[in-house]
Amino acid sequence: LxxxxxxxxxxxxxxxxxxxxxxxxxxxxxxxxxxxxxxTQADLQRFQQLSEQSRDFSYALVQISPDSIEVSDQEVDDYYKENEVQFQTPEQVRLAYIEVAEETLFDQIRVDEDEALSIYQEQPERFMTSELRKARHVLIRVPEQAAGNPAEWDRARERATEYIRQLEAGTSFEKIARLYSQDTLSAGKGGDIGFIAPGDLASDTLERVLFRLDVEEYSRPIRTDQGFQIVQLVEVQEPEQQPFAEVRENIVNERKGKLAQTRFIEIADELANLVVEQPDDLTEAAETFGLEIQETGWLTSSSTTGIFADSRVRLTAFTPEILEEGLNSELMEIADGRVLAFRVLEHKVPELKAREDVAGQIHERLRARKASTQAVEAGEEMYAQLQSGIGLQELADKNALKQVRLGALHRDDDRVPDKIMNLAFTAARPEAGGVSVGGVALDDGSYALLELHSVTDAPDALxxxxxxxxxxxxxxxxxxxxxxxxxxxxxxxxxxxxxxx
Known part of the structure; x- marks a missing residue:
């Protein structure tokens, strides 16, 4: 297999x-x-000082509205001619494909009552209930926040050992659980946690011990993620044969699954050969296995719907042997239990869009570019004034800019754009009574002016x-x-x- x-x-x-x-x-x-x-401790301390440091700064944005920018028809023509590749329609294909899915084969397969009953009778051991064990336990909890402290575990072990001594002296397990167990759900019931099936317990060690105990026997203290536990076996419920009516559906589905998997492998193996032997047509492959030849709509290399959700299908569809030679693809697995092969029905090569269809788009792009250039130029001039000693507030008032000051911020505060935050935390520490200044162009076309007022360091203790x-x-x-x-x-x-x- x-x-x-x-x-x-x-x-x-x-x-x-x-x-x-x-x-x-x-x-x-x-x-x-x-x-x-x-x-090292020193590295961690330095990291803490940097990550927990806060900075108090002000900033203002220099922005130029694209709506105020004029763009001539000549500029549009020049941009259109110089950037024709940006205004081409995307390459497109329309595909025909055949698909085999194990899930579809599963739905087509029928398993009758006699076959299911035969499986049930021939393999009775598979249809037994699990052995169940009724148990009590005592939990001596180690708090999660103290899990790294060995002394806490030692104290919990000592308490567990003391409870074992009390059990050996004749105190009932139920009484110990009621008095001392820190499992609030079961303590009031004498530690009763009901019937346990294999796989029910979070601790594999605890489960292995429980399924080795005799009735009324209790374990030694067992360390688990929660702390230390003592478990006692109260009762054993032996495995029983499940009625056929209860397991019939499971038997049928399991049998159908095996048959579907076998059939899927057989079809996939033969289909892989057929799409190569008949390289320019899917008809014979489809008819051999009763498959429907399906068709897609127009797809581009950036489409991610349908069979193009698989990146290998997208890539293969635009290869020369598929596009130009008209060959079938190889059989491809696009998910567990799902394979397909395809070929191109139609192909559209990229074409240059008419100037009138993209003129509006070019206008917007050029206006934004010019606005950004003007904003950066104006911002750099104002930054030079900041460096000469003119305050940010004065510049903001003079140029109708909005000044923003949010107080002392940590570097992970998301209320401020990343570039401004990076500028603020890389600026030199200001001298007492002074400020440090900076300027940076932002991705949205604006320019940020910054004034750093103070730096507050994190505590040294760690x-x-x-x-x-x-x-x-x-x-x-x-x-x-x-x-x-x-x-x-x-x-x-x-x-x-x-x-x-």
């Missing part, structure tokens, strides 16, 4: 296993780097708990791995095919 599945996906065994080995090596490399990386939390927040191991990848990209010629991700 393993080999046939690989063949259906056009994989040979050696290539598939080699790719798995390479992936495993990469994961091991990433894990080893991430788990062995660390930050205790052990805070250091641990900060280390987790920094995720230094992941940053180290990202840095390694970046250095590889810089040192070697690395190409990333984004459409294949």
């Amino acid at each position: 393993y080999t046939r599945l690989l063949q259906a996906q056009r994989y040979d065994k050696a290539r598939f296993e080699a790719e798995l080995r390479e992936q495993e090596k990469l994961e091991q490399f990433e894990l080893s780097l991430a788990s062995s990386s660390f930050m 205790d052990e708990t805070a250091a641990l939390q900060l280390s987790q927040r920094v995720n230094y191991g992941r940053r180290e791995f990202s840095a390694v990848l970046q250095s590889i990209k810089e040192e070697f010629d690395v190409r990333i095919f984004e459409n294949n991700l």
Whole structure:
């Protein structure tokens, strides 16, 4: 089955296993780097000081409205001629395709009553209920916030050991649970947690111990994520044969699933050959398996609906052998249990749009560009005045700009555009009674003028708990791995095919 599945996906065994080995090596490399990386206390303290630092600054935006900008017809003509590639219609295709889905085959398969009953009678052990074990427990909880403190675990273990001594001295398990268990849901019921089936408990260790106990026997203290637990077996409910009526549907669906999977692999294997043997037509392949030849609407390389939701289909549809030679694609798996092959019905090459159809778009683009240029020029002139000692408030009043001051902000405050925030946190610390100034062009075409009033540093103290939390927040191991990848990209010629991700 393993080999046939690989063949259906056009994989040979050696290539598939080699790719798995390479992936495993990469994961091991990433894990080893991430788990062995660390930050010193001094680094963490410096990071805290920077990340928790706040800055009080004012800024004003120099903006020019595009509506106030004039653009001539000649400028539009020149831009149109110089940028024709921007005004072409996208390349488009319309496809015919055939598809096989395991889910569809599942719906077509019929399993009768006699076959289902035969499976039930031949494999009775598969249709037994799980063994259930009724239990009580005592929980000595270790608070989540103290989970990293060994002393807390030692205290919890000592308490659990004391309860074991009381049990050995004759105190009932139910009484111990009522008096001492920190599981508020079960303590009032003497620790009763009801019947437990395999897989019910969050702790595998606790479950293994429970299913080895004899009735009335209790365990030694068991360490779990919650703390220490003591468990007692109260009653065992043996497995029972499930009635056929209760499992009939499951038997039928399981049988249909196996038959559908087998049939899917058979069809996919044969279909993969047919679309190659009849390379310029899907008719024979469709008729052989009773498939419908479906058609798409017009699609571009940026379409992501229908079968173009799969990036490989999008890429393949625009390759020369498919577009120019009119060949069928190879059989492609686009999801688990779903394969298809396609060919191009119609192809539209890019065409230059008429000037009159894009003139309005060009006008808007040129107006925005001119407005941005004028805003930056005006902003840079005002920035020079800031540097000469004129205050931001005076400049704002003189040029009808709106000054914004939100008080002391941390660097992650999202009320301020990123470029302004970056400018504010890279500006020099102002001297007492003075300000630092800056200016930067923004992505929206405006220009920001900035005045930094003061810098408030974070406290130097960093205790052990805070250091641990900060280390987790920094995720230094992941940053180290990202840095390694970046250095590889810089040192070697690395190409990333984004459409294949």
